[in-house]
Amino acid sequence: MKVYFIGAGPGAADLITIRGAEILSRARLVMYAGSLVSEAMLSHCRANPLIVNTAKLNLDEQVEFYLQAKERDWDVARLHSGDPSIYGATAEQMRGLRELEIEYEVVPGVPSFVASAAVLQTELTKPNISQTIILTRTSGRASPVPAKENLRSLAAHQATLCIFLSGANLPEVIEELSFHYPKDTPVALVQRASWPEERSHRGRLGELLSQIEPRSWLLTTMLLVGRTLDENIVSESRLYAADYTHRFRRATKNEPE
Ligand SMILES: C[S@@+](CC[C@H](N)C(=O)[O-])C[C@H]1O[C@@H](n2cnc3c(N)ncnc32)[C@H](O)[C@@H]1O
Incomplete structure (x- = not known):
């Protein structure tokens, strides 16, 4: 049993990573904050998962779901909008899981x-x-x-x-x-x-x-x-300049004197 903190991305169901979607497709318990993660994201879920909207749950109540999943040996997909590391309130969940000796993993998402x-x-x-x-x-x-x-x-x-x-x-x-x-x-x-x-x-x-x-x-x-x-400001990196040589590409033009 493992808890996966999955970055669901900004909203569109096809902006989750392949890794995140694959975990969703097999997790028996899916937890997500309904206010930020779109329901369309749940289209990646397996048939008949237990789906919990965490919007109305405090931390203890969420941890209770993690404990139940542990008893049943169910993997948990915990969806967070964007990337879980940014304003995700994931630190306290992870601390709780460490105290309960429940294994967890983080899958990044598009912030x-x-x-x-x-x-x-x-x-x-x-x-x-x-x-x-x-x-x-x-x-x-x-x-x-x-x-x-x-x-x-x-x-x-x-x-x-x-x-x-x-x-x-x-x-x-x-x-x-x-x-x-x-x-x-x-x-x-x-x-x-x-x-x-x-x-x-x-x-x-x-x-x-x-x-x-x-x-x-x-x-x-x-x-x-x-x-x-400001798209009108001209500011170009030298990276692709024809007269710029770097480790992987030789210049095709001479550098200006
Ligand atoms: C609790 S934070 C979660 C941030 C998220 N973990 C991330 O990586 O983007 C919620 C805030 O993120 C921003 N946000 C989240 N999704 C957004 C979206 N689809 N478009 C614009 N801003 C968004 C807004 O500022 C919103 O108030």
């Missing part, structure tokens, strides 16, 4: 900030623009952000920022970012990337709030910020 970049058809790292991606969020009741990671201090880097779990705080977020990012910095909102309801909005930091209805972006929204989102 939502990556799926959001795909929606925007953009590269989040561009030479000389930004080579750093900061993943962060605003504080929630369940998970406070340490004071030293406050948004204003992160904004000082002017790196590419991907802000999770903050749709309800957009005005405050924009205010904090404006201390360091210029008002014409490109920003984008992506909601429910890869779901049928997917939508996105691109704008500039200083005008975003006048262009959108913030209350319609409360849930399952990613805010991306930074000059890498």
